[in-house]
Amino acid sequence: MSATTSSPIEGAPATRARRADARQNADALVEAATELFAEAGVDVPARTIAARAGVGVGTLYRHFPLRSDLISAVFRRELDACVAAAAPLEEAYPPGEALDRWIMRYTQFVAAKRGLAAALHSGDPAYEPLATYFSTHLTPTLGRLLASARRAGEISQEVDAAEFLGAVADLCHGVRPGGAASGRAERMVGLLLAGLRSGEGGD
Amino acid sequence: MSATTSSPIEGAPATRARRADARQNADALVEAATELFAEAGVDVPARTIAARAGVGVGTLYRHFPLRSDLISAVFRRELDACVAAAAPLEEAYPPGEALDRWIMRYTQFVAAKRGLAAALHSGDPAYEPLATYFSTHLTPTLGRLLASARRAGEISQEVDAAEFLGAVADLCHGVRPGGAASGRAERMVGLLLAGLRSGEGGD
Amino acid sequence: MSATTSSPIEGAPATRARRADARQNADALVEAATELFAEAGVDVPARTIAARAGVGVGTLYRHFPLRSDLISAVFRRELDACVAAAAPLEEAYPPGEALDRWIMRYTQFVAAKRGLAAALHSGDPAYEPLATYFSTHLTPTLGRLLASARRAGEISQEVDAAEFLGAVADLCHGVRPGGAASGRAERMVGLLLAGLRSGEGGD
Amino acid sequence: MSATTSSPIEGAPATRARRADARQNADALVEAATELFAEAGVDVPARTIAARAGVGVGTLYRHFPLRSDLISAVFRRELDACVAAAAPLEEAYPPGEALDRWIMRYTQFVAAKRGLAAALHSGDPAYEPLATYFSTHLTPTLGRLLASARRAGEISQEVDAAEFLGAVADLCHGVRPGGAASGRAERMVGLLLAGLRSGEGGD
DNA sequence: AATGAATGAGGGTTCATTCAT
DNA sequence: TATGAATGAACCCTCATTCAT
Numbered sequence: 085m086s087a088t089t090s091s092p093i094e095g096a097p098a099t100r101a102r103r104a105d106a107r108q109n110a111d112a113l114v115e116a117a118t119e120l121f122a123e124a125g126v127d128v129p130a131r132t133i134a135a136r137a138g139v140g141v142g143t144l145y146r147h148f149p150l151r152s153d154l155i156s157a158v159f160r161r162e163l164d165a166c167v168a169a170a171a172p173l174e175e176a177y178p179p180g181e182a183l184d185r186w187i188m189r190y191t192q193f194v195a196a197k198r199g200l201a202a203a204l205h206s207g208d209p210a211y212e213p214l215a216t217y218f219s220t221h222l223t224p225t226l227g228r229l230l231a232s233a234r235r236a237g238e239i240s241q242e243v244d245a246a247e248f249l250g251a252v253a254d255l256c257h258g259v260r261p262g263g264a265a266s267g268r269a270e271r272m273v274g275l276l277l278a279g280l281r282s283g284e285g286g287d
Numbered sequence: 288m289s290a291t292t293s294s295p296i297e298g299a300p301a302t303r304a305r306r307a308d309a310r311q312n313a314d315a316l317v318e319a320a321t322e323l324f325a326e327a328g329v330d331v332p333a334r335t336i337a338a339r340a341g342v343g344v345g346t347l348y349r350h351f352p353l354r355s356d357l358i359s360a361v362f363r364r365e366l367d368a369c370v371a372a373a374a375p376l377e378e379a380y381p382p383g384e385a386l387d388r389w390i391m392r393y394t395q396f397v398a399a400k401r402g403l404a405a406a407l408h409s410g411d412p413a414y415e416p417l418a419t420y421f422s423t424h425l426t427p428t429l430g431r432l433l434a435s436a437r438r439a440g441e442i443s444q445e446v447d448a449a450e451f452l453g454a455v456a457d458l459c460h461g462v463r464p465g466g467a468a469s470g471r472a473e474r475m476v477g478l479l480l481a482g483l484r485s486g487e488g489g490d
Numbered sequence: 491m492s493a494t495t496s497s498p499i500e501g502a503p504a505t506r507a508r509r510a511d512a513r514q515n516a517d518a519l520v521e522a523a524t525e526l527f528a529e530a531g532v533d534v535p536a537r538t539i540a541a542r543a544g545v546g547v548g549t550l551y552r553h554f555p556l557r558s559d560l561i562s563a564v565f566r567r568e569l570d571a572c573v574a575a576a577a578p579l580e581e582a583y584p585p586g587e588a589l590d591r592w593i594m595r596y597t598q599f600v601a602a603k604r605g606l607a608a609a610l611h612s613g614d615p616a617y618e619p620l621a622t623y624f625s626t627h628l629t630p631t632l633g634r635l636l637a638s639a640r641r642a643g644e645i646s647q648e649v650d651a652a653e654f655l656g657a658v659a660d661l662c663h664g665v666r667p668g669g670a671a672s673g674r675a676e677r678m679v680g681l682l683l684a685g686l687r688s689g690e691g692g693d
Numbered sequence: 694m695s696a697t698t699s700s701p702i703e704g705a706p707a708t709r710a711r712r713a714d715a716r717q718n719a720d721a722l723v724e725a726a727t728e729l730f731a732e733a734g735v736d737v738p739a740r741t742i743a744a745r746a747g748v749g750v751g752t753l754y755r756h757f758p759l760r761s762d763l764i765s766a767v768f769r770r771e772l773d774a775c776v777a778a779a780a781p782l783e784e785a786y787p788p789g790e791a792l793d794r795w796i797m798r799y800t801q802f803v804a805a806k807r808g809l810a811a812a813l814h815s816g817d818p819a820y821e822p823l824a825t826y827f828s829t830h831l832t833p834t835l836g837r838l839l840a841s842a843r844r845a846g847e848i849s850q851e852v853d854a855a856e857f858l859g860a861v862a863d864l865c866h867g868v869r870p871g872g873a874a875s876g877r878a879e880r881m882v883g884l885l886l887a888g889l890r891s892g893e894g895g896d
Numbered sequence: 897a898a899t900g901a902a903t904g905a906g907g908g909t910t911c912a913t914t915c916a917t
Numbered sequence: 918t919a920t921g922a923a924t925g926a927a928c929c930c931t932c933a934t935t936c937a938t
Contacts (some may be wrong), residue, residue, distance in 0.1 A: 102406040106897065129932060131900095140899040145934070183480035201460075241478065251475040254457040257408055275444065278485035308916085309922055331909055348909070350922095449920040511937085512901055535928060546903040553901095553931070611866055647884065657881040660863040663810075676862040681850065683886035688887035715918070738911060740921095749920040754913070 094208060110147045112137040114157045121158060126151075126199035152213050155203055159214065166193055170225045180238035183229045184277055187252065190222075191273045195256040204253055222249055239280045251276060309319055313350045315340040317360045324402035326362060329354075355413045359420065366424060369396050373428045383441030386432045387480055390455065391473065398459040399481075400473045401411075407456055425452055442483045454479065493592060516553045518543040519565045527564060527605035532557075532617075558616045561609055562623065572599050573594060576631045586644035589635045590683055593658065596628075597679045601662040610659055628655055645686045719756045721746040723766045730767060735760075735808035761822050764812055768823065772830060775802055779834045789847035792838045793886055796861065799831075800882045804865040813862050831858055848889045862884065 110236045116136035133154070134144045148154040169189055173182040194200055203211045204218070227245040234240075255276075256269045319339035323331045328420040336357070337347040361480040372392055376385040397403055405423065406414045437443075458479075459472045522542035526534040539560070540550040554560040575595055579588040600606055609617045610624065633651040645685075660680070662675045701862045725745035729737045742763070743753045759761040779797055782791040803809055813827070836854040843849075864885075865878045 085920075103897095109898080130934085136898095141934085142899055143380075143897080146897070151933095212927085241481070243474075243478070247474065248470050250471070251458055251478075254460045255454055257457045257460055268450050268453070271446075271450065272479070275446070275454075275482035276475065276478050277482070278444070279480070279482035282481035282485055306922095312923080331897085334907075344909080345911085346923055457927070509901095515902080536930085537928080547930080548904070548932085549902055607866075647887070649880075649884070653877050653880065656877070657864055657884075660866045661860055663863045663866055674856050674859070677852075677856065678885070680879070681852070681860075681885050683888070684850070684888070684891035685884035685888035688891055718919080739913085740911075743921095750913085751920055752918080755918075760912095784904085 087186065098189060106147075109137070109139050109143055110157075113137065113144055113147060113154070117158050121155075121199045122197065126155060126203050139174065141181050151284035152211050156213050156217060159200060160217065162193060162197070166190055167221050167225050170229060174229070174232065178238075179229070179236040180281075183233045183238070185272060186226070186229055187277060188270065190226075190249070191252055191256065191269055194253050195269045201253040201257045204250070219246060220247065233280075240283055241280050243280060248276075309350075312340070312342050312346055313360075314358070316342065316347055316350060320357050321361050325359075325400065329358060329402040329406045353413060355416045359415060361415065362400065362403055363420065365396055366420065367398070369393055369418050370424050370428050377432070377435065381441075382432070382435035382439040383484075386436045386441070389429070389432055390476060390480060392427075393452070394455055394459065394472055394476045397456050404456040404460045407453070421452065422449060423463060443486055444483050446483060451479070512553075515543070515549055516563075519545065519550055519553060521559070523560050524564050524585050527561075532561060532605040532609045556616065558619045561617060561620050565603060565606055565620065566623065568599055568603070568624060572596055573627050573631050576635060580635070580638065584644075585635070585638035585642040587688075589639045589644070592632075592635055592675065593679060593683060596632075596655070597658055597662060597675055600659050601675045607659040607663045610656070624655065625652060644680065646689055647686045654682070662692060713810055717757075718746070718748050718752055718764075721748065722753055722756060722763070726763050726767050730764075730808040731806065734765060735812050736798060761820050763805075764820060765823050767805065768809060769826065771802060771806070772826065775799055776830050776834050779838060783841065784837070787847075788841035788845040789890075792842045792847070795835075795838055796882060797879065798831060799858070800861055800865065800878055803862050806879045810862040813859070827858065827892045842889075849892050850889050852889060857885070866877070 111174055113133065117128075117133050120133055120136060124132075130151075131141050134141045137144070144154075148157065165191065170182075170186050173185050173189075176182070177185060203214060223246045226249055230243065230245055231240070231250075252273055255272045294360055299354065316336065320331075320336050323336055323339060327335075333347055333354075337344045340347070346472045347357075351360065352397055373385075373389050376388050376392075379385070380388060429452055433442070433446065433451075452454055455476055458475045513611060519539065523539050525536075526539055526542060530538075536550055536557075537547055540547045543550070550560075554563065563637065572595065576588075576592050579591050579595075582588070608619055629652045632655055635652075636645070636651055658679055661678045722742065726737075726742050729742055729745060733741075739753055739760075740750050746753070753763075755766045757766065777796065779791075779795050782798075783793050786794060787792070812823060832855045834859055839852065839854055839857075841846070861882055864881045
């Protein structure tokens, strides 16, 4: 019985309709924000988002009182998908390759989401929840992949999963999907992964 | 006794003295901007910078009509020092080590200058001149170091100098000197350098 | 019972009521602008207008995003009244007198609206719409009056309606209602009208 | 012995040189202002004028502490020339034609001096001296021409010289030399002069 | 629950004017 | 006397956020 779910037994269909409406609005807002974050960064004006979603600003604030709430809503689903992509990769490939493939998937995701990297390292407390989401969901996933690869003798460098995720996100910074920088992030992340294999040991 | 140092035996006192004053203001502004860029990013309000320097806004605009002028003034000297540091390293060390040491020097510099990386990838045309400065000064320097290392058989990966510089700058993103992230940038750059040596060739 | 009059039997109360409020603000702004344009010219600061209307600047910009929007709002109604005044005069008086009377009415209107003339000839593109309004509404009206008078053999001079309107507006320039210059504009416009009758023909 | 002429006997040639320099600067400023007033109106920034004259702003303020001082300096010479043009016309032509010709000369002068008319009727006390100059120099000149013409039975309307001068200036408002409005002022002033002849008597 | 009007702080930039040199 | 650096008030305009309806 979460706080956002009201009593399971309620009679008025009107209320239910209301709720459905509200849900639709929230969805429209997330969709609009997704598009606009990609087009113009996470600092796009609130009114612009509301307008794109076809609702009033008030509605935006009702559903997402903090900007970070909207950011989280925008990225959470895809972040979850990213996490979920790990298991199949672990089954289908040997540890080293699973690691590479997952990181590349993550790279493409972050690169595609202009503003995500910026938000993560902005230092603005508003984005704390997003950082938290990373550390509770993505970091353990990468940690597992790294541990497997190490156990299999594939990587020799000691590396902190959170740090690595952050590094990859940073390398996607400023990349616009389809822009001139396309490919840059992937190449640099490739170097990072290659570095992981190098035999000099973790100093 | 350079022209900018006011000689004790002055030739045109009035003008010289005024110039010295103005110069001091410009210096104070650069200093204030340096601090504030580090504390709060390159988007810190013009008024704040002027106040910190103890001058009026008008003075800031007189000396640095464009924001990029101030950015350049803040970073140019140290950027030049960074470029100049390459030659001695090339003489004192074998190519591979010279490369590593120079990159680490560059890393520390960028990490110390919060806001530099952000400015570089902001996409704001105001920072174009800074990007240009990079491509005309730093990129050739790294290009030379990379070429030597490759000739010496030290590195096998194909890599674009500008891309690599950008990647390092990105990895320094969000790092506050002495902050919790300290060391992170260096570690990740180390991985990048290790990746350069890996034998898988440029794909 | 026009659409703009809030009917006592309201259909959609909430929205309607808000609209009424907003409308009142817009009206207050127009009123404040009218006064201030007269007192201090059309270049009076936006904040001053907002303050006089008892609203925030944002409200002013919401209702009148461009300065010319406010200008238009200030003058349009009276401009329309001026246009509408022509027909009755044409019916009630012979062509020559109708022309004189209408021009005098126009003169009094422009003289009462300090800033109108200035705006018209400022050359500032912001006031283009106002000039357009003149050429599409007032100019044809005067054109008709002039044509009738000429047909009736009352005037012999060839004159362009737009030019004549502009001239009258210019003659009202700097006139403050009730100020020392009062009467000056009317006298000079009278001379202009007398000149129209003179028999020397169009040169 | 005007107030601006210092003691006629002074020894130091250096001082004299100084004075010559100062005079040159003042002249350069007047010239620059003349150009800029025509190009951009009387509200052109002080620095722009100083720059065009090749002097510092301080020099501008030394010579013309008030903006109106500069305005006056700019127009006085030509205003004087305008006044001086009356006598020859009075000798060469019959009163009515002398009046017409002088008014047209005045019209062309004012039309050529963008900003003059605006300054005259701005209501800004800064331009008072200019208005005073008008009433003490130009007004009597026109008064004389009008009186002669009336005495000769050429004009029947009663008209105030100052008012008429103001009206002509207003009609030149917004006219840019060589611009689209060229000719408009002359045509309207022609109407005014024709009106002066009309036989309806001064009402 | 939705709306969007209103608020007003905030940041950029320009210039008139002063004044130390 | 000339200079031009410095000052800071004044304007413009844009949002984030609140709240009456």
